[in-house]
Amino acid sequence: MSGLRRSERIVRLTQTLLEQPYRLISLTDMAEKLNSAKSSLSEDLAIIREVLLKEGIGTLETQAGAAGGVRYIPGVPDQQVSDFLREMSRLLADPDRILPGGYLYVSDILGRPDVLDKAGRIFAHIFSMSGADYVLTVETKGIPLAVSAARYLHLPTVVVRRDHRVTEGSAVSINYVSGSRRIQTMSLSRRSLPERSRVLIIDDFMKAGGTAKAMCDLMKEFKAEVVGVGVFMSTSEPTNKMLEDYVALTVLSHVDEITREIRVEPGTFKISQKGEL
Amino acid sequence: MSGLRRSERIVRLTQTLLEQPYRLISLTDMAEKLNSAKSSLSEDLAIIREVLLKEGIGTLETQAGAAGGVRYIPGVPDQQVSDFLREMSRLLADPDRILPGGYLYVSDILGRPDVLDKAGRIFAHIFSMSGADYVLTVETKGIPLAVSAARYLHLPTVVVRRDHRVTEGSAVSINYVSGSRRIQTMSLSRRSLPERSRVLIIDDFMKAGGTAKAMCDLMKEFKAEVVGVGVFMSTSEPTNKMLEDYVALTVLSHVDEITREIRVEPGTFKISQKGEL
Numbered sequence A, B: 001m002s003g004l005r006r007s008e009r010i011v012r013l014t015q016t017l018l019e020q021p022y023r024l025i026s027l028t029d030m031a032e033k034l035n036s037a038k039s040s041l042s043e044d045l046a047i048i049r050e051v052l053l054k055e056g057i058g059t060l061e062t063q064a065g066a067a068g069g070v071r072y073i074p075g076v077p078d079q080q081v082s083d084f085l086r087e088m089s090r091l092l093a094d095p096d097r098i099l100p101g102g103y104l105y106v107s108d109i110l111g112r113p114d115v116l117d118k119a120g121r122i123f124a125h126i127f128s129m130s131g132a133d134y135v136l137t138v139e140t141k142g143i144p145l146a147v148s149a150a151r152y153l154h155l156p157t158v159v160v161r162r163d164h165r166v167t168e169g170s171a172v173s174i175n176y177v178s179g180s181r182r183i184q185t186m187s188l189s190r191r192s193l194p195e196r197s198r199v200l201i202i203d204d205f206m207k208a209g210g211t212a213k214a215m216c217d218l219m220k221e222f223k224a225e226v227v228g229v230g231v232f233m234s235t236s237e238p239t240n241k242m243l244e245d246y247v248a249l250t251v252l253s254h255v256d257e258i259t260r261e262i263r264v265e266p267g268t269f270k271i272s273q274k275g276e277l
Helices: A002-018 A027-033 A038-055 A078-092 A113-126 A143-153 A210-221 B002-018 B027-033 B038-055 B078-092 B113-126 B143-153 B210-221
Strands: A058-063 A069-074 A134-138 A157-160 A171-177 A183-189 A198-206 A225-235 A247-256 A261-266 B058-063 B069-074 B134-138 B157-160 B171-177 B183-189 B198-206 B225-235 B247-256 B261-266
Touching: A002 A027, A002 A038, A002 A069, A002 B002, A002 B038, A027 A038, A027 A069, A038 A058, A038 B002, A069 A113, A078 A113, A078 A247, A078 A261, A113 A143, A113 A225, A113 A247, A113 B143, A134 A143, A134 A210, A143 A157, A143 A198, A143 B113, A143 B143, A157 A183, A171 A210, A183 A210, A198 A210, A210 A225, B002 B027, B002 B038, B002 B069, B027 B038, B027 B069, B038 B058, B069 B113, B078 B113, B078 B247, B078 B261, B113 B143, B113 B225, B113 B247, B134 B143, B134 B210, B143 B157, B143 B198, B157 B183, B171 B210, B183 B210, B198 B210, B210 B225
Parallel strands: A134 A157, A134 A198, A198 A225, A225 A247, B134 B157, B134 B198, B198 B225, B225 B247
Antiparallel strands: A058 A069, A171 A183, A247 A261, B058 B069, B171 B183, B247 B261
16 A cells, blocks of 8 residues: 555656646645655655656756755756757758748747647756746747747746737837848837846747847847847858857758758757856 | 556656647557556556546546557646636736726736646646647737647647738738727638648637637638637627637626726636537
């Protein structure tokens, strides 16, 4: 019977922790809920931590003290990261994706629940030490990725709008020149981001970096610090982007509308252990 | 030692199942990965299922046969649903949310990871028997909710655009009259949705239902069937909405810009067991 009880506790603990990444779970509360001694829970948590570490799928972080507890820090094994990036590169390089003007159709990929989940998890892993308070994106196609990364970092998502909406209250707007050389506007509601926040920017695509640079400029208006920039796909050209520090999961190096050739490679980046890339 | 091994297996199985809702996990693959007999796994799964059912957080569904396996169907206990709806109603009724024109500021709530996760889970629970193939939403504020529901249903998210973008390929556009009585356009890329799909519509807000109705009309162009409509908040007025069958998590019955009074109540709906609301 005691074996069974341990098994049940482990299901509950694993479920509670894994479904709430980065959220501090009070051991006292859990002991009460599971009607168990804290010492038993500590043994259970040691088993869970060991399995997570061995599989490379994260770890448990314990915080001592009265307000203490344990939280799940999600990880992704290096092999899974490289497998995923190779698979995405392969999918993106399908000639059927080429649209008039040399654009690539990617909305289907960025709508897939497994892709969003894995990409979000990888972004969360890469930026786990960034100290971000918010995940920032700009409408529209980056939103699902941002939400997924924010889920695994347990951070709020803030969405910059292309136009100013009455349902957002007073906003700060800036103009910028996009990749297509048009003057565009982006705006963010004043109340959506407290001043001096630490912000992680997640978006679907980067070419010259005009949009990401504009988001960085917009952040200055909020006295916010940009602690990381991650995109699903960047282009290799221009090599000289408008911002230097960013992580691209995949890199598009060639699209030819006539020959219907596409080349996409996995991005090269280090997964930070100390908040530096 | 055998007790420890069972514990480890249970952590791995719980993690694999719970992090991939609705995805069929092959028992043969799992037995190989965990280097265990299928009979041991069956015992482990029985324990996991029992805990999930007891806690009301879902169940495991077993599919027999060569292509068989087990999948996690997420659930939410009734008490958690009503607690969440009451908490959301309380948050939404904060007078500080009133914007000029009587609009409510809700972007902060719809960006919170815990809110998105729980709301998505509740939508997935409500529409678990809908047989949807896709979750559909319209940019911008409904996207995070749709992505979260789609995660728990393991379905792709499809985003209707307010304007037609070159990066989406050829599209179907329709005009409609919005709540503000302006003529608006929405468009959806042809390739984003196969014909004859079954579609679950998720959005943040519904007043007269013009936008949701327009999405239903747009779906006719794709020969798609709308199998459910869920919104985070609806208004009690007009009582006569442009569509009848929808689920609203919360209902706004009163906003007064002068007296700064707001009333929001939890929505009333049945959680379907048979795909009917």
